[in-house]
Amino acid sequence: MLENTDATVLSRLRDFLATAQLAEGGRLPPERDLAESLDVGRSALRKALATLQAEGVVWRHVGKGTFTGERPIDTVADINAMVQRTNPLEVMGARIAFEPEVARCAALNATPSQIAELRSCMLKAQQAPTWRLYEQWDNRLHRLIGESSQNSLLLGLLDTLNAVRRAVTWGRLRDTPVRPPPDHHSFAEHERIVEAIANRDGAAAADAMRRHLRSVEGHMRDMR
Amino acid sequence: MLENTDATVLSRLRDFLATAQLAEGGRLPPERDLAESLDVGRSALRKALATLQAEGVVWRHVGKGTFTGERPIDTVADINAMVQRTNPLEVMGARIAFEPEVARCAALNATPSQIAELRSCMLKAQQAPTWRLYEQWDNRLHRLIGESSQNSLLLGLLDTLNAVRRAVTWGRLRDTPVRPPPDHHSFAEHERIVEAIANRDGAAAADAMRRHLRSVEGHMRDMR
DNA sequence: GTCCGAACCAATTCAGGATTGGTTTGCTTA
DNA sequence: TAAGCAAACCAATCCTGAATTGGTTCGGAC
Secondary structure, three states, X not given: OOOOOHHHHHHHHHHHXXXXXXXXXXXXXXXXXXXXXXXXOHHHHXXXXXXXXXXXXXXXXXXXXXXXXXXXXXXXXXXXXXXHXXXXXXXXXXXXXXXXXXXXXXXXXXOHHHHHHHHHHHHHHXXXXXXXXXHHHHHHHHHHHHHHOOOHHHHHHHHHHHHHHHHHOOOOOOOOOOOOOXXXXXXXXXXHHHHXXXXXXXXXXXXXXHHHXXXXXHHHXXXX | OOOOOHHHHHHHHHHHHHHHOOOOOOEOOOHHHHHHHOOOOHHHHHHHHHHHHHHOOEEEEOOOEEEEOOOOOOOEEOHHHHHHHOOHHHHHHHHHHHHHHHHHHHHHHOOHHHHHHHHHHHHHHHOOOOHHHHXXXXXXXXXXXXXXXXXXXXXXXXXXXXXXXXXXXXOOOOOOOOOOOOOOHHHHHHHHHHHHHHOOOHHHHHHHHHHHHXXXXXXXXXXX
């Protein structure tokens, strides 16, 4: 019987990889087959594969197989894929992490006309006669903050985030004849955000946005 | 025999929609079933449905069905569009705004095994024999921080950001035989980030990541 | 000529089984 | 005692074929 020490298995596996001449990203045989053809137990083979994976020579995934090279990263922002993996709580978490920093950039870069538009948008949200219209102006306000950052990449990421948010919270639209109460918590919060941006105070803008989103998150939990 | 004129079929279909009380985005019965239950031929029904589709009341897709409301938005964010509108400076700006917050989440949520992997990844970057391999491990490190946030949406946004970054800075890969010097500024910075995450110190992780990216930004300017 | 029924087409969904990496268990062996 | 091995099981993924569904065509009936 051969000594199937860690080292011998590993070297035999390296030999196989060199001989097989797999294309970059090519697929190795399944562990069960490979173990048999290398005349090695599966657990020993897996130990060797783990080493190769740590070295970045191969990568593995349940149900897919083992492949040479680096694990590829998705080059397409497949929103459907994100929607299926995520949930409303994660969406709020991402918003709380991301949007305050966008607000900070907006405070530093917004043009005067954009600040005026922010104020007008805020007022329209306060005066909205239905929840649906309120949400429409609320969306517009948040995107306007993204535009004010003057960074098209940040804006693109924000749009992606919002697309996922819409898909995840789909069907929860409130179309009641009721209008948001005049003391709705968001109104004062929106005001703080917009004023911080107008004052060019990045830290205050980020802080105000974070408080606003946390408040929204709290109300989300209450509604369940 | 009923007169199944265009108008009568259309009004009967509208009646059905009003009665059915479908949720926004809800699905109508298949054309075959609906035609039978409305006592109408399929071709007549399709004509009426075409009218409703033109009005934006419903939308249809082969194999999926007929749904109320507007056709949902594109599920794939166009990375090419972002690439064309942005530039390397904006990319750095977006990274500086975004990645520190991801690091903060990672500090709060990383699993012990992820922290171990972060450390190993950092060491591999330090020992990389070429710049190309260094960047490979550097990329892996930054994505691992995204994974450690345990927020698949943040990870998705990070991947999108990286896809744009790769596309924008394409062709600047350094593949010289030279290796990163042992006192490369990033090494200490990486260490501070990873240690802050290991210590569960979100603020320190965000701060260390921000300093790191600003330092990278500074070197980017110098190279021009 | 218009509408109906039937058949067919192509895109999509769905369900079941097969495949695959990951994990546990118990036996064997050195 | 410690390690390797085989077997079984798990969960994610892939694969395949059938069923579903909107889109289209054709012949016949009124």
